[in-house]
Each structure stands twice: as structure tokens, then as C-alpha cells.
Amino acid sequence: DEAIGDVELWRDIPKSIDAFERALNLATVPEKRATLKSKIGSAYVMVGDERGLVYLDAAEKELDPATQGNELARTISAIGRLYHHHGQLRQALAYLERARQIAEPLDDPLTLVFIYSHLAGSHQHLAELTKSIEWARRAITLGKRRDYPLAIATGYEYLAEDSSASGDWQDALGYAEQDRRIGEKTGYAQRTAWAEYCDAMTYYGLGNLSAARDAGQNAFAMADSMGDARLAALAAAELSLAQTDMGQIEAAEQNARDALERGIDLNLTYMICRGLDAVAHWYMQQGNWENAFEHLDRSARIVAKTDNRLILLHDGPRYALA
Numbered sequence: 001d002e003a004i005g006d007v008e009l010w011r012d013i014p015k016s017i018d019a020f021e022r023a024l025n026l027a028t029v030p031e032k033r034a035t036l037k038s039k040i041g042s043a044y045v046m047v048g049d050e051r052g053l054v055y056l057d058a059a060e061k062e063l064d065p066a067t068q069g070n071e072l073a074r075t076i077s078a079i080g081r082l083y084h085h086h087g088q089l090r091q092a093l094a095y096l097e098r099a100r101q102i103a104e105p106l107d108d109p110l111t112l113v114f115i116y117s118h119l120a121g122s123h124q125h126l127a128e129l130t131k132s133i134e135w136a137r138r139a140i141t142l143g144k145r146r147d148y149p150l151a152i153a154t155g156y157e158y159l160a161e162d163s164s165a166s167g168d169w170q171d172a173l174g175y176a177e178q179d180r181r182i183g184e185k186t187g188y189a190q191r192t193a194w195a196e197y198c199d200a201m202t203y204y205g206l207g208n209l210s211a212a213r214d215a216g217q218n219a220f221a222m223a224d225s226m227g228d229a230r231l232a233a234l235a236a237a238e239l240s241l242a243q244t245d246m247g248q249i250e251a252a253e254q255n256a257r258d259a260l261e262r263g264i265d266l267n268l269t270y271m272i273c274r275g276l277d278a279v280a281h282w283y284m285q286q287g288n289w290e291n292a293f294e295h296l297d298r299s300a301r302i303v304a305k306t307d308n309r310l311i312l313l314h315d316g317p318r319y320a321l322a
Contacts, residue, residue: 001026002036009043010150010188014227017043034062038071042078042114048085048230048268052078065102070111073103077115084122085230087269087306092122109148113139116151120158125270127309129162136162153182153191160198164205165313172202193222193231200238212242220255233262233271237278244282256282273299273311280318293322 005019017040024036038059044052056079063072080095096119103111120135136158143151160175176198183191196219203212216239223231237259243252260275280295296319303311 002039005039005043009046010190012189012226013043013047030062031064031068034059034064035068035071038063038075038078042074045078045081045085047228048266048271050082050267053082056082069102069106070108073099073106073111074114076102077111077118080122081118084118084125085268085270087125087303087308089122089126089307093119096122107146109142109146109151112142113148113151113154116142117154117158120155120162124158124162124165125308125310127165127313129166132158132162149182149186150188150191153179153186153188156182157191157194157198160195160202164198164202165310167205169202169206172198176202189222189226190228190231193219193226193228196222197231197235197238200235200242204238204242209242209246213239213246213248216242229262229266230268230271233259233266233268234274236262237274240278241281244278244285249282249285253279253282269302269306269308270311273302273308273315276302277311277315277318280315280322284318284322289322292318296322 001019001023005016005023008016008019020036020040020043024033024040027033027036037055041052041055041059044055056075059075060072060079063075065072076095077099080092080099083089083092083095096115100115100119103115116135116139120132120139123135124132136155139151139155139158143149143155156175156179160172160179163172163175176195179191179198180195183189183195196215200212200215200219203215216235219235220232220239223235236255240252240256240259243255256275256278259278260272263271263275276295276299280292283292283295296315299311299315300319
């Protein structure tokens with residue numbers, strides 16, 4: 001059951017959690033139970049589900065630092081990632097640095113890819129893109145040194161996102177393609193889905209609306225099928241932007257409102273704000289500036305309570321215009 005959970009983690013997260021839960025119900029050795037709690041909590045965190053915190057708190061208390069250093073580092077990293085999801089990025093970085101100090105001497109690639117990628121993500125959302133790129137490249141270096149494709153693919157994902165945020169569109173497409181190839185070769189379905197999402201953002205930035213729409217639809221379908229609620233919310237928002245500009249008004253509104261509802265259900269800052277942005281963009285194209293401003297102002301007030309600056313790169317121009 002634990003082995004099934006390890007495999008399904010990269011294919012179908014709800015199935016992964018179910019398998020880990022079955023293993024936990026069978027386990028009697030305290031050290032194994034602590035490991036499984038860490039795995040369940042970390043899987044929940046991957047889709048932004050706060051139910052993971054109960055498991056992670058228990059695992060942090062129960063894991064033996066002397067013999068279970070990697071598990072402890074992954075647990076602390078996952079707690080940091082939860083802070084990231086709620087926009088408390090400086091607090092997230094403190095946990096991630098703690099985890100890195102434990103993990104680097106042990107040199108386990110699975111542990112380090114989580115930490116390096118989460119460091120890249122937190123710096124990205126602080127709009128510290130140069131630092132984010134540095135951590136993404138460290139993940140790639142790790143993956144090549146240890147022959148660990150997941151680390152390489154994850155590094156390319158963050159390079160694609162950082163390049164797209166910087167307006168380096170061709171670089172973004174190239175990095176996303178590297179991520180996709182590894183995902184297709186290894187069966188890491190998450191890698192392929194996130195590559196499609198990066199393409200959707202980038203094609204939209206290039207003004208290639210049909211390609212952005214198609215990539216957004218692909219990312220959404222894949223995310224929905226494997227239970228990645230975070231990616232489904234983001235893909236729906238990105239899909240809506242392209243559909244709005246293509247004049248596909250009904251579909252655009254449906255996807256924008258779906259993105260917002262999903263973000264609210266998840267209670268995750270970035271997803272809520274991306275949904276608000278998509279709905280506002282739809283209103284703007286209808287000439288309804290008052291409702292557009294209302295949604296963007298709500299987003300700005302949410303962001304003001306966090307460390308997140310990446311949202312302003314998305315929302316700022318529309319907010320000013322409204």
C-alpha cells in the first residue's frame with residue numbers, strides 16, 4: 001500500500017492518499033506510522049488541502065531526527081509549503097531553510113527536490129525571480145547529478161514559470177517542453193499537466209489565443225482527472241482569459257467563475273486572486289468597469305495581508321485600468 005501511494009503521488013493524488021491511509025491503518029511500528037503521516041500530509045499539501053497539517057504536525061513530533069532525517073526534512077518543508085499557499089512567504093522560507101539544513105548533508109534527491117522546488121516557488125511569489133531561477137537550476141543540477149528525472153523536470157517547470165512572468169516567452173516555451181518530455185517519458189502526469197499550464201500562460205502573453213485556449217483546456221482536463229485542485233483552479237482562470245479575448249463569452253464566464261469558486265473552496269490566496277482576475281477581465285470585456293474594479297479591489301485587499309507580489313504582476317495593469 002505504501003509503494004502504491006508512492007507511485008500514485010505523481011499520477012492521482014487522491015488515490016495516493018487512500019493508499020497511504022490503508023498503510024497507516026496496518027502499520028504498528030511507531031517509526032513507520034510517523035513516516036506514513038508525513039507522506040499523507042505532504043500529499044495533501046501538494047493540492048493545497050489543509051487537512052494535511054494535522055498529519056504533518058504529528059509527524060514532526062514523532063519522527064526521530066537521528067534516524068529519520070529525510071522524513072523530518074520533508075515534513076518541515078511541507079509545513080513551509082502550506083504557509084506559502086496562504087501567502088505567508090517569509091514564514092514559508094524560514095521552514096524551508098530549516099528543512100534544507102537537515103536535508104543537504106543526507107543528499108536524498110526526493111527530499112531535496114521538494115525543498116529546492118518549494119524555495120523556487122516562494123521566491124517566485126515574492127517576485128524575486130532571479131532567486132527563484134537559481135533554486136530551479138539547483139534542482140536541475142541535483143537531478144542530473146543523481147540521475148533523478150523528477151528533479152530535472154520540476155526545475156524546468158519553475159524556469160518556465162519564471163520566464164513567462166519575465167516576458168521571456170520563447171524561453172518559457174522551451175523550458176515547458178523539457179518538463180513535458182520528461183513527464184511523458186517517465187509517467188509523471190503532473191509534469192505534463194503543469195507544462196500545459198505554463199504553455200497556456202505563455203501563449204496568452206504572446207497573443208496566440210487559440211494555442212493558449214487549447215493548452216488551458218488540456219491542463220484543466222489533466223488536473224481534474226488526477227485530483228490536482230490547485231492546478232485545476234489556475235488552468236480554469238487561464239483558459240477563461242483566452243476565451244474572453246476570443247469572444248467565447250459564455251464559456252469564458254463559466255470558467256472564470258469556476259476558477260474563483262475552486263479557489264474559495266481551497267481557501268488559497270493565489271488561486272482566489274487568479275479567479276478574481278479572470279472574472280474581472282470578463283467584466284472588462286463587457287464594459288462593466290464597476291464590477292471589474294470591485295473584483296480587482298477585493299484581490300488587492302487580499303494581497304495586502306500577505307507577502308505575495310506575483311499577483312500584482314497579473315492584476316496590477318487591469319486594476320489600474322479599471
